[in-house]
Amino acid sequence: MKRNSHLAHLSPNYLFLEIQKKKKAFLEAHPEAKLISLSIGDTSEPLLPSIANALSNYSKALSTEQGYSGYGSEEGTKQLRTKIAETLYQNTMHNTITPDEIFISDGAKCDIGRWQLLFGTDITIGLIDPCYPVYSDGSAILGVKNVVRMPLNAANNFFPDLKRADLIYFCSPNNPTGSVATKEQLTQLVHFAKQNRSILLFDAAYASYIQDSNLPKSIYEIEGAKEVAIEVGSFSKMAGFSGVRLGWSVVPKELTYECGYKIKEDFKRIITTIFNGASNIAQMGAITALESYSELQKQIQLYLKNAVLLKQALLRCGYRVDGGEHAPYLWVSQKERSSVDLFNHFLEKYHIVTTPGNGFGVYGEGYVRFSSFGSKKLIEEAAQRLSVTYPSSPPFSSS
Numbered sequence: 001m002k003r004n005s006h007l008a009h010l011s012p013n014y015l016f017l018e019i020q021k022k023k024k025a026f027l028e029a030h031p032e033a034k035l036i037s038l039s040i041g042d043t044s045e046p047l048l049p050s051i052a053n054a055l056s057n058y059s060k061a062l063s064t065e066q067g068y069s070g071y072g073s074e075e076g077t078k079q080l081r082t083k084i085a086e087t088l089y090q091n092t093m094h095n096t097i098t099p100d101e102i103f104i105s106d107g108a109k110c111d112i113g114r115w116q117l118l119f120g121t122d123i124t125i126g127l128i129d130p131c132y133p134v135y136s137d138g139s140a141i142l143g144v145k146n147v148v149r150m151p152l153n154a155a156n157n158f159f160p161d162l163k164r165a166d167l168i169y170f171c172s173p174n175n176p177t178g179s180v181a182t183k184e185q186l187t188q189l190v191h192f193a194k195q196n197r198s199i200l201l202f203d204a205a206y207a208s209y210i211q212d213s214n215l216p217k218s219i220y221e222i223e224g225a226k227e228v229a230i231e232v233g234s235f236s237k238m239a240g241f242s243g244v245r246l247g248w249s250v251v252p253k254e255l256t257y258e259c260g261y262k263i264k265e266d267f268k269r270i271i272t273t274i275f276n277g278a279s280n281i282a283q284m285g286a287i288t289a290l291e292s293y294s295e296l297q298k299q300i301q302l303y304l305k306n307a308v309l310l311k312q313a314l315l316r317c318g319y320r321v322d323g324g325e326h327a328p329y330l331w332v333s334q335k336e337r338s339s340v341d342l343f344n345h346f347l348e349k350y351h352i353v354t355t356p357g358n359g360f361g362v363y364g365e366g367y368v369r370f371s372s373f374g375s376k377k378l379i380e381e382a383a384q385r386l387s388v389t390y391p392s393s394p395p396f397s398s399s
């Protein structure tokens with residue numbers, strides 16, 4: 001059997017596995033080190049008890065004749081889809097999102113992979129670079145060759161100079177830079193997509209971190225977006241579901257191919273063929289999560305306060321820090337240092353693991369990403385380490 005040449009072109013490991021390997025090697029060389037990992041963006045706070053109860057009650061009922069259920073609807077339960085539409089899409093005054101436009105999934109990452117199947121190989125994709133590696137790696141696995149990169153940097157105030165592509169991936173709040181697009185910028189994006197007949201793949205996985213009502217949480221807050229955009233959402237960072245797994249996609253009725261066929265119909269075809277719908281247990285948990293939306297905001301506030309603490313400590317040390325205000329990520333740079341140099345610097349000097357910015361794309365070179373996920377105690381310790389200048393090895397390594 002010949003190896004799939006598209007896979008052979010990828011780096012052997014997904015970005016965060018590569019960092020795990022580096023972390024392991026460092027610990028082998030320095031077994032006394034107490035590393036603080038601020039690399040992968042993974043939630044640390046326990047589930048709300050009400051959510052855990054909903055998951056466990058539904059699981060227990062599955063062992064009874066009355067409570068057992070097998071396959072559900074591939075799009076997800078009507079109850080959850082209605083709840084998402086009512087709770088998360090009330091501000092989309094120009095665009096009403098209805099439950100039949102919402103498809104429940106096992107997470108945003110998996111749905112992005114399924115979106116890629118929708119459009120196939122023979123297309124141009126627009127990547128805002130740096131970006132979540134799934135956009136580029138996922139497309140590369142399918143064999144997409146035409147990639148247009150749009151740099152995102154401090155010089156353009158973290159909004160790219162838009163270039164034409166059939167599909168444009170856009171993430172706000174942005175992973176990895178932590179920047180958030182304004183209403184004016186998203187309006188420009190939607191107009192651009194309309195004029196150029198592009199489709200926007202809008203990743204709103206971090207929308208619940210937006211604390212300013214003037215900043216859009218959904219692309220559908222922008223007039224006309226239903227004609228050009230698909231949106232993905234996630235319970236991972238909103239409700240601590242990174243392990244439970246649950247997300248959704250919105251595929252509007254208005255969105256069609258040039259032949260007029262509704263894209264939504266093809267998306268349904270894909271999920272009914274290669275995905276049988278999300279776990280019914282997780283869906284019950286998600287309904288409770290949406291009913292507890294204000295409680296969830298307390299956890300989000302904690303991660304955002306962590307971001308402030310880290311940002312202050314890093315700024316005091318003289319680094320340039322972007323992001324971290326409506327997002328759990330900080331985008332950190334210093335003079336002419338490369339990503340690898342900065343990554344090694346934080347690892348060796350402070351025993352803090354970050355993510356090298358060049359892992360998110362060529363234009364991420366010169367940066368590292370700090371994640372603000374972690375307990376208050378952990379982040380306080382990281383900030384404390386950063387506040388102390390150590391001449392040689394950190395003295396905290398064996399504590």
Ligand code: MLT
Binds near residue numbers: 016039042
């Ligand atoms: C991140 O850290 O960027 C993501 O949350 C991890 C992932 O989904 O790959």
